[in-house]
Amino acid sequence: MATTNGGAAIEQYTIEKEAQHLSNGDVKVNSWSAPGPAAFDFRSDVVTTPTARMLAAITSTSLLDDVFQDDPTTNNLESFIADLTGKEASLLVLSGTMGNQVSIRTHLAAPPHSVITDHRSHILEWEAGGVASLCGALVKGVVPKNGRYLTLEDVKKAASIPSGDLPHDIHSCPTRLISQENTLAGMITPLEECQRIAAWAKEHNIIMHLDGARLWEAVASGAGSLKEYCACFDSISLCFSKGLGAPIGSIIVGTHEFARRARWVRKSIGGGLRQAGVVTAAARVAVEDTFLGEKLKASHERAREIAAMWEKCGGKTTNAVETNMVWFDLEAAGISTEDFIKEGEKVGLRLLGGRLVVHYQIGEEAVQRLEKLLRVVLKGETVNGTVEHDPKKMQIPVE
Known part of the structure; x- marks a missing residue:
């Protein structure tokens, strides 16, 4: 027994020493067994800490080449999703x-072509202009009339398609793809609306793509x-490293x-991986434990609790709380962001x-601290x- 304990102590010392080396002494070792700072971090659901089971999956994974499509862990994850x-x-x-950029580039051939999307969407505001540079496409940001999500009527008004037997107006850029995002700002595009847009798009031979990074939240x-939503789209991008908590990765279907x-x-833009199992093993655990394990629902309940606390104190919110995001109106509260x-x-x-993202590792203690802040x-x-x-450094780009 003494030998075993001694071995464990040596192993822990080695881990801590290596962690200090890798970070130049700036961080303590992360044992993977607890969320750590993530439990009090409302900035985004990208801050979630990978779990001990994810680490175990990584250490147990296959180590074959994904470019050659030889890695069974990766192949199995792709089949599973x-x-x-x-x-x-x-x-x-x-x-x-x-995921979004590869999907859109895969669908689009040669210009001229345009992409319709919500004016707040990631592909327009948060992906460095990738659709323009990789696809040569015009991206048309549309402001939803209802202030929450795009409707078929919004899309029709923005689309450029031939009318009856008349030739296409050569002054306009023809609509080739519609990219929706669900959830967007924590709000849900209803399934029925996705189905309406999809049916209309099919009539006009327009491709449907979904940025479903947080689609897990809408489903939860x-x-x-998940199948009902995905049936509306020709391609979907799903993220493992936001609400589900994996360290790396997304998948397109x-x-x-x-x-x-x-x-x-993917290969052309440098996305081919070699021993991809170290990524896909943890991603598989994230889907099984967080999504299928129904851990997301508690985040939604906690978000509603936080919104109610804020409003009870006299605060206002700027968006409806439908999933795991709460939007405080700081201007109305008379306080600056900093x-x-x-x-x-x-x-x-x-x-x-003012945007708080309530990921699944936010616990009761964090809510109690937030109540003090309110x-x-x-x-x-x-x-x-x-x-x-520095407050300016804390304002990470919104994801």
């Missing part, structure tokens, strides 16, 4: 941005099943032909502004805490 979504095939990609809310061409496009971040840090919370902001109370981080 294809079956889960009701699609023919899927393909691992390294990020949500890569009860808005529709569609037909066999879509996946075949997407694999080629001051809100500073006050949050004094109670031990990490914030980026009393400071809305009731004029004070707290004795310290500010260690």
Whole structure:
């Protein structure tokens, strides 16, 4: 027994020493057994800490080449997700941005062509203009009339398609693809609306793509099943590293032909991986434990609890709380973003502004700390805490 304990101590010392070396002494070792700082971090669901089971899956994974399509862990994940979504095939990609960009590039051939999307969408605002540079496509951002999600009427008004027997107006850029995002700003596009847009798009030979990085959240809310939503689209990008908590990766799904061409496009932009099992093993655990394990529902309940606390204190929200995001109206509360971040840090919370993302590792203690912050902001109370981080650096790009 003494030998075993001694071995464990030596192993722990080695892990800590290596962690200090890798970070130049800046961080403590992460044991993978607890969320750590993520439990008090409302900035985004990308901050979730990978779990001990994910680490175990990584250490147990196969180590064969995905470019050669030899890795059984990766191949099995792709088959698993294809079956889960009701699609023919899927393909691992390294990020949500890569998933969207590879998908759209796969669908689009040569210009002129345009893409219709919500004016707030990731492909327009948060992916470095990739659709323009990789596809040569015009991206038309549309403001939804209802202020929440695009409807068929919004899409029809923005689309450029031939009318009856008349030739296409050569002054306009023909609509070739519609890209929806669900959820967007934490709000859900209803399944029925996706079905309406999909039926109309099919009539006009327009491709449908979904940025479904947080589609898991819409499904967890009860808005529709994963297969029902995915049936509306020719391709879907799903993220493993946001709400599901995996360290890396996304996946795109569609037909066999879509996946075949997407694999080629992925390779062309540097997305081919060698021993991909170290990514896909953890991703598989994330889907099984977080999504299929129904951990997301509690985040939605906690988000509603936080919104109710804020409103009870007299605060206003700018968006409906439908999944795991709460949007505080800081301007109405009379506090700047920087001051809100500073006050949050004094109670031990990490914030980026009025948007709070309640991921599944946010617990009751974080909510209690947040309640103290709300009393400071809305009731004029004070707290004795310290500010260690520059508020500007805390304002990470919104994901």
